[in-house]
Amino acid sequence: MVAATSSTAPLPAIYSLSPPHGKITADNHGGYVVICGWIMMCFFTIGVLTRLLTRTIPVVTIGLDDIMSGLSMVFGIAQTVVIYISAVNGLGQHQSSLSPKSFRTYATSYYAANILYFLAVYFAKISLVMIIMRLSPAHFVQRLCVGVLLFITAWILAEIFAFAFQSPTPQAWNYTQTRRGGVNVPALYYTAAAGDIVSDLLVIILPAYVIWQVQISMKRRLAIISVFFVRICVIICSIIRIPALIHYVTSTDRSWHAVGPQTWIQIIQCLSILTACTPCLKPFLEALESGFMDLSLGQIRGDTYRAHSGVLETAHSSGHAGQKSSGTSSSTPTKRKSRLSSAGVANNDDESYLMDCLSSEHPHNGQAFLGTASRDQEKG
Template sequence: MIKVTSTNRSPVIGILAWLFLVIAILAGAARLGIKYAITRKFSMDDYLIFIALVLSVLQTGCLSIAVHNGYGRESKASSHEELETAVKAVYAAYMIYITCLSFAKLSALAFMTFLMQRTRKMEWVFTGLVVAWAVTAILAVAFQCGFPEPWNFLSHNCINREAWWEYFGITNIMTEIALIVIPSMLVFHIQMADAKKAVVIGCFFTRVFVVVAVVLELVYRDRNKNSTDPMLGTWEVAVCTQMIQCFAILAACIPHLKPFMDGLQSTGLRLYYIEGETSRRGDYEYGSRGKTIGHELSGLPGVVNKTTVVAHQQQPDWDDALSQNSQSHIIRETKTWVVEEQYHPEGSAGEGSAGESSVSGSRASRIIDRSSNDGRELHGSP
């Protein structure tokens, strides 16, 4: 049995790495399961977070190989072959780690653009920045050291890795703060109860845990930058990177939990697919075409009757909404109700009274038509 000592921290890295991976997988499975149970399909943000989950599994596997070959313990306790395998595994793990973070951010960004119900220049710019950030980071790690061994960070023919990771951490924090502020400002301007608004914004603020983990990573990197044995001295950094990866996936999954989505739906956004509706836009179906719905109402005890209610919902007159007048931002909805009641007089109690004539087996019916103008008005901002 391997013991944890001051010169061997590899068991700590291995155990915590797999623990964080399990948490990330459970969060991702819960998100995808809830989404499929509600909509019976997946959207772009779901595919992106699924890719992030697959990458997190691969990254944890690479890190486990590095731990098994001496990462986290003194270099002199490992053979030359083990050290070479360990640095190659760490090299691959860091590139997969950057890619995983990027897909988790893109998934959160895709969900944010849905909340805005359109993709503006700001969202395209933000997406481009995240992609450029990821590509440059992967290239920097790929060529961090000179050829023919660019993975060998134990050699002295490398770039200033401490300065590079400091830049990477700061830019990572900046993107996380943007993913907190932008959707929170969007929800802040939505008319809804303060309590629900606080819950929704609080879900976005869970990304603060990612920021805290990145700050811890930067602190430990600065503390161990002059370590004479990088294989042992960076074990705390390795734990922090696994924590960041887990929290990034977790933060992208929390806004998809059902209580949070219920709170958003109360604001008027259609986040769930409602059975019987057809939508003009896929993904979360927040708009539907006109439809006709029929309901049967049961009769009173002792009376043989049957009542059918048919409702037809018409489309709003969008042409009126385009006119530049005082009515331009009012959406009206008109509903027509048809109530049809059929009954058999001989089936009711108290029939056959004096002065009334009846015909055996006769059937009376009446139809009531009523048109009403729904008084609900939705006021949009100019």
């Protein structure tokens, strides 16, 4: 009697709720993209906010590179939200099982997610280049960075334009169209993947080349380069994604086979944004204060980050002392004064000790001073 009564009792309200979005079943793998997307979004959001926090406490010193990093976070969040909408409406399901309304929502969301992805990684890459530009006013480095920025910008504009018009208008999102006017889809995706890898290589090689020219200890040089070289993980993920991408672009059931490449896209986007933040974290900056970025970072970040820059400040004051004294040219203060003056540092405090050796105006004097400063620091 009790059993019969309990069997007819109404079920709790929780049993009437619909399944959660992103549920993984035998015929729906979109949940893999949703899970990966949300987790990756949390990671890169924390990374960018940490970077911006180190730029605002204790003094506000946000630069253009930080703004670019913030934009990459905004576009990355937007891309994650849009790809979630796509997964809810058909990504990871067989195309034949989708209603016309679901297919339209899935296809338009996936179309928009590709554009947002390009913008997110673009701003992450140029933020890294702008870090080098911010640290060094040397003309040679500035010209080199501008060249890399122009290449990356040209690449992103070409890719956005190609993806925006990959299918005939006005339904450019509808890749199932049979009308003429579309692009070669495999070539489009392969070119985009190659452009990603090449631009990431440039972003890695640029700071490595610049720092390699500086006369500092090999240990410190390799340590600094490794902070930028960590971006190699983005290239590795881009290469791993290629087999899944080949399977996707040659498939007639793209909504089903989009899970693999799109999951890797979420990982690549996260790593691209995160690795653009690593050189700007406070522990990294503090570790470098006694090294080659003393004055350039001190001028940018204020007196808070000048506490340990005694060596370079001593060299600077020695230069002024040499101007007041009438010592011979063989004395150490006079030598340092001439090096500072010829490198353009004593007359312009905004000039960076790091990159002045790369300037075409005074290559030898700048290198000599950097070598002296580095040796003094190692002795200290």
